[in-house]
Amino acid sequence: MTITARTRVAIVGAGPAGLLLSHLLAQSGIESIIVDQRSRDEIESTIRAGILEQGTVELLDTIGPASRARTVGHRHDGIELRFEGEGHRVDFADTVGRAVWLYPQHEVLKDLISARLAAGQDLRFGVTAEAVEDADSARPRVIARDADGERFVIEADFVVGSDGSRSIARAAVTGSMTGGYFREYPFAWFGILCEAPPSSDELIYSNSPDGFALVSQRSDTVQRMYFQCDPDTDTAAYSEAQLWDELQKRVPGTTLKEGPIFQRDVLRFRSFVAHELRRGRVALVGDAAHTVPPTGAKGMNLAIADVRLLAEALRTLLLEGDERLLDAYPETASRRIWKAQHFSWWMTSMLHVAPDATDFDRRRQLGELRTVVESAHGRALLAEAYCGWPLDA
Ligand code: DHB
Numbered sequence: 001m002t003i004t005a006r007t008r009v010a011i012v013g014a015g016p017a018g019l020l021l022s023h024l025l026a027q028s029g030i031e032s033i034i035v036d037q038r039s040r041d042e043i044e045s046t047i048r049a050g051i052l053e054q055g056t057v058e059l060l061d062t063i064g065p066a067s068r069a070r071t072v073g074h075r076h077d078g079i080e081l082r083f084e085g086e087g088h089r090v091d092f093a094d095t096v097g098r099a100v101w102l103y104p105q106h107e108v109l110k111d112l113i114s115a116r117l118a119a120g121q122d123l124r125f126g127v128t129a130e131a132v133e134d135a136d137s138a139r140p141r142v143i144a145r146d147a148d149g150e151r152f153v154i155e156a157d158f159v160v161g162s163d164g165s166r167s168i169a170r171a172a173v174t175g176s177m178t179g180g181y182f183r184e185y186p187f188a189w190f191g192i193l194c195e196a197p198p199s200s201d202e203l204i205y206s207n208s209p210d211g212f213a214l215v216s217q218r219s220d221t222v223q224r225m226y227f228q229c230d231p232d233t234d235t236a237a238y239s240e241a242q243l244w245d246e247l248q249k250r251v252p253g254t255t256l257k258e259g260p261i262f263q264r265d266v267l268r269f270r271s272f273v274a275h276e277l278r279r280g281r282v283a284l285v286g287d288a289a290h291t292v293p294p295t296g297a298k299g300m301n302l303a304i305a306d307v308r309l310l311a312e313a314l315r316t317l318l319l320e321g322d323e324r325l326l327d328a329y330p331e332t333a334s335r336r337i338w339k340a341q342h343f344s345w346w347m348t349s350m351l352h353v354a355p356d357a358t359d360f361d362r363r364r365q366l367g368e369l370r371t372v373v374e375s376a377h378g379r380a381l382l383a384e385a386y387c388g389w390p391l392d393a
Pocket of ligand 1: 048050203217224
């Protein structure tokens, strides 16, 4: 097959990780090609989580005014943990002097795509990567198929798989699509978007005998909420009135402001970390390397943290011929990955009610919540993880 493109870094996947990586590489004068099988419109309209760590916002600042996280997004200085009918505030400013921003992931994607296209980035939508080859050589390749079904090859100095949880690049690194540390959960989230005023200024993470609910926001007129459900739930099985009942009963002590529900989805829960994050001249970042359950919104933030490390490792490799940071990448990235795995698992297990939970489990869980909210150290531990550990650590 003929080689129809050459570049320094071939990036598979135009999610937040791939797009930010191309930006950071360009800042060092390193050119890249990004391919994604989805259309621009599909990428910009996929509904995902809405919380950005402070460090994520600071990195997005480097794309300039195209980042609207601070102007359109909202800074949040705390969250509420709610259980036994009472709310307990975890104040971020008081405990860790940091904050998060509520700014949905698809808005981040719009910002990154417009900034990259304005900078002349070679960004190819509707192009499906079919395989990554020759990881152990100095010229790894992406075998791709364009929108017309024509196959072509991108040859690069380095290939990055930022192609999400169903990554095709992963096989070039781990030898299989699935090889990794893995955990499933016996529940999922039913997510809704509705037209209503906010029910709360800050996010409410609520534990109740009926299960978990999260009250989040999108704007003054659109709200995002989730409630714990069975993973096999059919989104059409509930009437709007039933959805409001399910939500209301999971946030006892709060009255939700209701309005028309215009979008429903079920989010499945998995924890996953690939056994390997790099092989030769191919590395994985973001969901291609790991998945977290959504509680605590670590997914995109963790992807961004991987990218920050890998961008620096590629800069020293490609401009200085120094492989040390690249050799260290799997180990360095893994430290944060496993902290985020722990945090996401912890928030999930502390707040949800497992279908087989005993009375003992239930009372122990309430004891755990009380341990956190009644201790300045407990609140600080949670706030530190929620706002994000320093990216330089
Ligand atoms: C949102 C999602 C999360 O998983 C979370 O922990 C907080 C907020 C959201 O979509 O708004």
